[in-house]
Amino acid sequence: MTDALPAAFAEIADDFHALGGKDRLQLLLEFSQSLPALPERYAEHPELLEPVPECQSPIFLITEVDGTGRDATARLFFSAPPEAPTTRGFASILAEALDGRTVGEVLDTPEAVTGELGLAEVVSPLRLNGMAGMLVRIKRQIRAKAAL
């Protein structure tokens, strides 16, 4: 199943699938702890970030595109409070997989990817909707910013 995933996600999916339920949660927790802090230009201007209401917990995101077209580089930034570790974990996975990739790679990411990471059993499919919501918003912003 995981070999059909985009390269960006395949490695992460393999890591999760190699673990049992409790350890998958621990790995998600590690992701949540490694979510990069917002760069200063956004930390001081939270109003620039877009909320993701599909998540039950507050999360905000913003993207940047360096250049135009599919070959431009996409940057992703997230903000979520420490009391929302699951949401932070989702954001951190998306950041690790997609931050710094080309616009084309981000846009080609199938939305179903969030369901292929082996997380549904440990966090529930309903909660995973939040991650899909983030991905939809990321792609929407990136498409507009790359002028595609």
Added chain:
Amino acid sequence: MTVPVDPTPALQEYAHPEKLVTTQWLADTLGAAGSGNLVVVESDEDVLLYETGHIPGSVKIDWHLDLNDQVTRDYVDGEGFAKLMDASGITRETTVVVYGDKSNWWAAYALWVFELFGHPDVRLLDGGRAAWQAEGRELTTSTDAVPAATSGYPVIEREDAPIRAFREDVLDFLGGQLVDVRSPQEFSGERTHMPDYPQEGTVRGGHIPSARSVPWARAAAEDGRFKSRTDLEAIYQGELGFDTSAPVIAYCRIGERSAHTWFALTYLLGFENVRNYDGSWTEWGNAVRLPIAVGTEPGEVPTR
């Protein structure tokens, strides 16, 4: 009851003070040698929060993964619940104290499910996780103190009728003491979908005709603890004019926030018959042939 109730004076004004414990009482009780047959349960919206640090010795019970049946949209059955209790080190004699995030809204939901199985002694930690944390009390990532699994929790047939309402019950209840505890925007049916954005899963916006709007969080103070009895009475008896001896049905989107209101009405104010409609708006708003009302007013009961 194997563990004495919390005698804190502030709790005694409530109708059933034995259903609440304070953070101080819990800390003292956990610290005391031989605290008796007590198990602390953490139940959160965020499924990872327990792993970031929890009250020493507490066990995690997740409403979605542990309390819901994975096939039918329903709660686990008696066997499933017994299995969960055994794994959690809880016997029928155990005093259970539940706490959680978001002013205990998921904790209240878990407590409500415990009561569907008639667990004799289950209490809520007033203020939940946030209050415990704000007071700088101990949280740990260690699971060393987690109770060992037990065996023999009886297989109890779930008794839904006294505290759980189904859509047919609600349809017959229109015009009664029906309370919608969602946000005002959800109540009025005002929605803000932008193109390309995922839907939330409900086809129609609005509320059940004749329902009154009292967002659940109005029962909570800023620190996440319940408001005083006087303040609560001012809302439910005063503002809504609800009568404690007449039946109430509460609902929200999937029944979790309304479990918080169910707890406040039943145990803090002493309403005699409160049911939680857990099908709530995700069922009612989507169901064929069910009437809705839109706007800020409760709306008329349709003639059938």
